[in-house]
Amino acid sequence: MKVHVKHWSAVAQWRWNTGNSEEDDEGDVCGICRVPFEGCCPSCKMPGDDCPLIWGECSHVFHMHCLLKWIGTAASKQQCPMDRRTWVTAERKVNSNDRS
Amino acid sequence: MATNAVRAQVGAKWQESFARLNRGEPGITGLMAFSEAWTLVTEFLRPRDITDPTPPKQYNMQQVRAAFDIINKCRRLPVMLEVFLDDMRKCQHLITREVEAHMTLYETTPDPDTIRKLVFRLVEWYNAWLPIRERVTPVLGPTIISAYTLAFQTHLFSVLPPTFAGGIKSLVAASLVHVASQPAGPPDMTLWAAFETLSLIDRYETLIASVGYEFIESYVLETCAGKWTEPMLATLRTWMVDRVVPWMILPYARGATNADEAKSMMQGVGSRFDFHLHKTLCDLRSREIFDIIVDFPESVGALQDLKECLQRVDQRAELVQALRRANKKRLLHPGADTKDILTQYVSTIKCLRIVDPPGVLLFKVADPIRRYLRDRPDTIRCIVASLVGDGESGDSLVDESEPILPLQQPEMENYSDPEWTPEPIDAGPDFRANKSSDVISTIVSIYDSKDLFVKELQVLLAQRLLVVKDGNFDRERRNIEILKIRFGEPALQVCEVMLRDMTDSRRIDQHVQSQNATIMHPTIISRHFWPALESSDIIMPGQFQALQERYAKEFSVFKPDKVLRWLPHLGRVHLELELDDRKIDADVPPLEAAFIELFSDKDVWTVDDLISRVGSVSRSAALKALATWVDMHVLKEDDENVFRLLSVAEEPGTRHVPKPAEELPSIVSVQQQQAEQMRVYWKFIEGMLTNLGQLGLDRIQTMLKFAPGYDQTIEQLGNFMEAARREGLVTVKDGMWKLGR
Numbered sequence: 001m002k003v004h005v006k007h008w009s010a011v012a013q014w015r016w017n018t019g020n021s022e023e024d025d026e027g028d029v030c031g032i033c034r035v036p037f038e039g040c041c042p043s044c045k046m047p048g049d050d051c052p053l054i055w056g057e058c059s060h061v062f063h064m065h066c067l068l069k070w071i072g073t074a075a076s077k078q079q080c081p082m083d084r085r086t087w088v089t090a091e092r093k094v095n096s097n098d099r100s
Numbered sequence: 101m102a103t104n105a106v107r108a109q110v111g112a113k114w115q116e117s118f119a120r121l122n123r124g125e126p127g128i129t130g131l132m133a134f135s136e137a138w139t140l141v142t143e144f145l146r147p148r149d150i151t152d153p154t155p156p157k158q159y160n161m162q163q164v165r166a167a168f169d170i171i172n173k174c175r176r177l178p179v180m181l182e183v184f185l186d187d188m189r190k191c192q193h194l195i196t197r198e199v200e201a202h203m204t205l206y207e208t209t210p211d212p213d214t215i216r217k218l219v220f221r222l223v224e225w226y227n228a229w230l231p232i233r234e235r236v237t238p239v240l241g242p243t244i245i246s247a248y249t250l251a252f253q254t255h256l257f258s259v260l261p262p263t264f265a266g267g268i269k270s271l272v273a274a275s276l277v278h279v280a281s282q283p284a285g286p287p288d289m290t291l292w293a294a295f296e297t298l299s300l301i302d303r304y305e306t307l308i309a310s311v312g313y314e315f316i317e318s319y320v321l322e323t324c325a326g327k328w329t330e331p332m333l334a335t336l337r338t339w340m341v342d343r344v345v346p347w348m349i350l351p352y353a354r355g356a357t358n359a360d361e362a363k364s365m366m367q368g369v370g371s372r373f374d375f376h377l378h379k380t381l382c383d384l385r386s387r388e389i390f391d392i393i394v395d396f397p398e399s400v401g402a403l404q405d406l407k408e409c410l411q412r413v414d415q416r417a418e419l420v421q422a423l424r425r426a427n428k429k430r431l432l433h434p435g436a437d438t439k440d441i442l443t444q445y446v447s448t449i450k451c452l453r454i455v456d457p458p459g460v461l462l463f464k465v466a467d468p469i470r471r472y473l474r475d476r477p478d479t480i481r482c483i484v485a486s487l488v489g490d491g492e493s494g495d496s497l498v499d500e501s502e503p504i505l506p507l508q509q510p511e512m513e514n515y516s517d518p519e520w521t522p523e524p525i526d527a528g529p530d531f532r533a534n535k536s537s538d539v540i541s542t543i544v545s546i547y548d549s550k551d552l553f554v555k556e557l558q559v560l561l562a563q564r565l566l567v568v569k570d571g572n573f574d575r576e577r578r579n580i581e582i583l584k585i586r587f588g589e590p591a592l593q594v595c596e597v598m599l600r601d602m603t604d605s606r607r608i609d610q611h612v613q614s615q616n617a618t619i620m621h622p623t624i625i626s627r628h629f630w631p632a633l634e635s636s637d638i639i640m641p642g643q644f645q646a647l648q649e650r651y652a653k654e655f656s657v658f659k660p661d662k663v664l665r666w667l668p669h670l671g672r673v674h675l676e677l678e679l680d681d682r683k684i685d686a687d688v689p690p691l692e693a694a695f696i697e698l699f700s701d702k703d704v705w706t707v708d709d710l711i712s713r714v715g716s717v718s719r720s721a722a723l724k725a726l727a728t729w730v731d732m733h734v735l736k737e738d739d740e741n742v743f744r745l746l747s748v749a750e751e752p753g754t755r756h757v758p759k760p761a762e763e764l765p766s767i768v769s770v771q772q773q774q775a776e777q778m779r780v781y782w783k784f785i786e787g788m789l790t791n792l793g794q795l796g797l798d799r800i801q802t803m804l805k806f807a808p809g810y811d812q813t814i815e816q817l818g819n820f821m822e823a824a825r826r827e828g829l830v831t832v833k834d835g836m837w838k839l840g841r
Contacts, residue, residue, distance in 0.1 A: 001745060002678040003693075003700050005643065010622040010690070011566060011633075011670035012652075014662045039628045045593055046600060047626045053661065 014038070016053050018061050031082050032066035041065045055090040056080055121174050134174055137167035145184045147191040147229040181244055185251050188229060195225055196259045203261050212274045215267035216291065223294045226252055253299060268304050272311045279347040280315070292350045301351055308351055309369070312344065313376050320380045328392050328399035333408055336377055344373065375413065382409035386419045390426035396447045403454045410455065416526060419455075420464045423448075427465070432472040438482045445469050446539055460524045470546045480556045483543055487557070487583060540586060554591045557583065559631045561595050565602055566623065566670060573602055597629040612654045620647045623671070624655075624664065632776075636669035639715040640690065642697045644673075668694075677734060680747040684734060691717060691725040696734065699745045707741040778820040781807060785821075786839070789830065794838035797821065 016037045018028060029036050030053075040051035041063035054064040060082045062070075070076050071087060080087045122130035144164050171177055202218035230248065275291060295301045301308065319339065324332045345366075352369045353362035385392065385406045392399040392406075410416055430436075431444055445466070452462040473479045544550055564576060577599060584592050605624045612618070640648060652664040673693040677684040686692075694714045698705060711722050726743055729735040735743045736750065784807050785800060795803075800821075801814045812820070821837055824830045831840045 001680075001700050001747060003643070003697050004676040004678065005619050005647065005673060005693075006676055007674040008620045008622075008644075008647065008693075009671045009673075010620060010648070011667045012622045012624050012664045013627045013667060014624050014655075014659070015627075015665055017656070017661050017663045036628055038626060046597060047629065048604070048662075049659075 014048070016061075018053070018055075028061070030063045030066055031060060032062050032070060035063070037061065037063070043069075057088040057090050058083055058085050121176075123173060134170055134176075137170040138176070138180070140164060140167045141171060141180060142183055142187070145180075145187070147188045147194075149191070149194050150224060150228045151194070177244075181247060184244075185247065188248070188251060189255075191229075192255045192259075195222070195256060198222070198225065199256070199259050199261075203263060203267075206267050207263055210267070210270065212267065212271040215264070215271045218267075219271075219291070219294050219298065219300070222256065223297050226297060249299075256298065257303070265304065265307060268300065269307050269311055272304075272308050273315065275350070276311055276315050276344075276347045279350070280343040289350065289354075292354055295351075296354060309372070312348070312373055316340075316344065316373065316377050317380045320377065320384060324381060324384060324405075326388070328388075328395055328402035330401040331404045331408075332401070333378075333381065333405050336381065337374075340374065340377060345370070348373065378409045378412045379415070381405060382413045382415045383418075385409065386415060386422040389419065389423045390430060393423075393444060393447045393451045396451050399451075400454065403451055407455045416456075416461060420461055423465050424468060427469060432468065438473070438476050438478050439486075441469065441473060441476075442479070442482055442486070442543070445473070446543070449539055449542055458524050458527075460527045463527070466542075473546050479546070480552055481560070483546075484553060484556045484560050487540065487553075487579075487586075544586075550587055550591065554587060554594070555631070557592075558594055558598070561598055562631050562633075565598060568602075573599060594629050597626055601625045601629070608655065608658065611658055612651065615657070616650070616654050618647060618651060618654075620651050622651060622664075622666075633667060633670065636667070636717070637715040638668045638691060638694060638717055639713075640666075640668050640694050640697075641713060642700070644690075644694065644697060679734075679749075681749055684732060686732060688728060689725070691721065692728050695722075695725055696729060699735070699743075703745040703747065704738075705743055707743070710743075778812065778816070781810060781812075782824070785824075786829075789837065789839045794833075794836040796835055797837065800837065 033041050037053055038047060040047040043065055044051035052064050053061050054067050055061050058080050060080050070081055071078055078087055121134050144159055171180055198221055202214055206214040348366055349362055353365040385402055392402050431441055580592060580595050609621050648666055655664050668690055671690060672687055673690055674687045675693055695710055698713055707722055711717055734746060736746050738744050781804055784804060788803055797818055801817050804810050825832055828840050830837050
């Protein structure tokens, strides 16, 4: 017998590729707003491309809007809120994000 | 022994009497004249037996009048009256006989005509014995007549048997029917005149009125029962004027000389009868109210009647009682569909708004329905289904023409409003006037918060979106827009995301197809924004896995920072099976597809092997999936739990497995989710009860509040504990919970 698939309407969830292990099913939350990455930051209504993530060289990931807001405050001293190293956006990720 | 004094006294008395009777006539001629007059008069007055065929003796009225004169002059009339009444008493057996004869006849054959004859006969007796047939004694006339009438009636009423009252009633009823059936005919006054003579009207007044009441009642029941389309009150009023009033004139306006007089005489009784008409109709409609509501809007006429009646008759409490009883008996029981209860509730709202615009009745009636609905698990689902206009069920609760309004919160009373009126007098203390709120607001307010609705709506929307195949979400979008107006935009943000996921999925799919065409068209959803979809660990075998991997790769090229996580148990697969002798086209869920894919490697599988190949799947789900193929005659269960592929078609076996109904995607319902959440806290509760022995519910709640993320209300906790008790984990006594053994 041969099985020919003619049409498959499947269902999938998307996840941010944060580099964490695939098994981590619960997903990570943004260190600033404590909302899951797949959710959206407090100032957004639509998740995903409308509320992207930002990856730092220091390996920490945040909602982009959350981080930019943080960086915009004087108290931040342009540092990553997690490890107090100067924030440097990981190039590759951001570029690919912009492209989408 | 008589002393002189006594003798003198008696002598004086005698002299005085003699002088009075003799009236100063010479000798004793006066006394003689008086004696003659007395004899004549007593003879004249003596009651005679009218059944006696001998003609009554004729008297010279001149003489009789003269004789009365003499007696009157001698002031002996009172004594004569005594004698007359005494004579009459001696003849009373004649009347008794008459009454008995008629009543015996009536009791054997109850014909009101017998009573009628009796009444007229009694009048004959009465007239025959009447002492003053011609005006002979103008002075004492009224006294004598009233004394006579009193004596006559006293005796008459003492001998009338109890059945006579019934007889009178049927006689009166017969007269009413007669008058009502031909109102134009000349009224029969004689009967009522006879009643009047015997003063039966006064004696049986309530009886006569009750005849009127019963007549009205039976007419109302006959004409109005079950007829709800038209208002009946106007017709009934005309009927009263045409049919009942002509009869009422007879007993109640007798002796009236003109119409105005008659009108004023009948005012009291007329309004009583009118009241009774309204009351009867009101009672009838109260009894029928449940069915009237069922028939709404065809029954608007009856509701208008009811409204008018209630203004006249204070039966509001009875109406509420009747409706509450009917609801309890016919609506609020496990046999009734939630949807039907809701429909009836909505109709009740609409109906009682007609009857009582301020809404007091509604408030009282609605309370038990609302409480009952709150306890039903599927109420929210039903409401939400009708909110989004679940097309299949046909009539939705919402009137299409009703404007879509935001949900209204109960408002504070605005006392500075010049139109302000106090609450109706029978409003309870917790009555809230929600004058303007629409039906949907009222229904949604069954629950304290609208979050539940939004959650349920999300579940429903998810189910609908995942079964839509043609990518046309116009209807869902329209519904969401409508609901946004009702519930407010922020509440439906989640649904908005779900809809956008659907359109995004199509865009992504178009892109992926343009890069690398595939037959796979997935829906990519944003988790956290969709209701919890039952997780499953099916591993799709063979070509399916290849398809998944290829698509996921293509997706990651398109969106480099995102990855796909498949939910393999959702969706549908359209397959073509190429067998040795035939081709089969099938549209099946993924698990079925996975199994049949496995059969393409090997023709015979045991259920356990199949299950282990697709990862974890429940045995019942697996058997159901296999049954689908058995049903299509692709597989056959040769031995128990061993399935064989039918490469060549075989005659269908005798064993027939019913085809499972196509199911909606299994999405965890709100309740299940709650239960799932609570399960986490069970460990806490268990620990508490182990350490502290027994605890009250509020104590448990207080302690659980320290647990992170605990957001259940005490009611939810109560439900959970109740569920735990059913499972035998805990026991409760006097409100204290402790661990069961």
